[in-house]
Amino acid sequence: MTLITPIIPITPAQQQQMIAEVERYIAIGGRHFGRVFEPIPVLFDLKGRTLGMYKIQRRKRVIRFNPWICAKYFDDSLATTVPHEVAHYLADILYGLGNIRPHGSEWKAIMALFGADASVTARFSLEGVPQRVIRRVDYRCGCRDHQLTIHRHNRIRSGKASYLCRSCGGPLRLAL
Structure with missing residues (x-):
């Protein structure tokens, strides 16, 4: 029988590093598009199989990350997930979510601006990551x-x- 070691969520220092990356990508977008984008709250409360999510909650924009998956794949999260979610945020501000496809040409152009991989999903092993069981x-x-x-x-x-x-x-x- 193989025991699975549970993953420990990212540390506060790693959270600050991810928040700094969010701010850096927003600044890159601001310089490119010639405008100031508002800072966005970053939460580390996402659970389950999703690594990151850009969402509008109660009319407020927020980027959410899964602290367990981010801990397991921290470098990949910084390189791919952070720009992925910031690109959603900027595309929403620039074009409106109702006017574009979630991973359409506008989003891909922002990902190219960031020099980031525009893959839509990542394939990571979730072994040791807490999962919600749906009855x-x-x-x-x-x-x-x-x-x-x-x-x-x-x-x-x-x-x-x-x-x-x-x-x-x-x-x-x-x-x-």
Whole structure:
């Protein structure tokens, strides 16, 4: 039996280093586009399989990072994830999220400006990184068994949703 050593989240010093990189990329964008971009809050509260995320929460822009994956792949996070998320931020300010594709030509141009790899996703081993386990509930239709997330199960129970099988079109019923 192999024991998996849990990953320890990044240190406060590493967090400051990542925040400094966010600020550096924002400054590069500011010089290139000839304007001042507001500083953006950087949080280290992301969980699960996602390394980084640019998000608008309650009308406020924020960049979030997963402190466990950043710890495991710190240098890669600085080189790829930080510019990736800052590029989303700048593309939003410059063009508006509703007007462009998330990883479209505008975003790719900003990544090129940063000299960063414009790959959309990274392939890292998540061994030792805390993962959220999503419970599933067994349902059946006329042709087979289905596993619905607990969220969908609760929506069915509360009468807010019903789901049909994509194969036979029959309603999904709780398996007893």
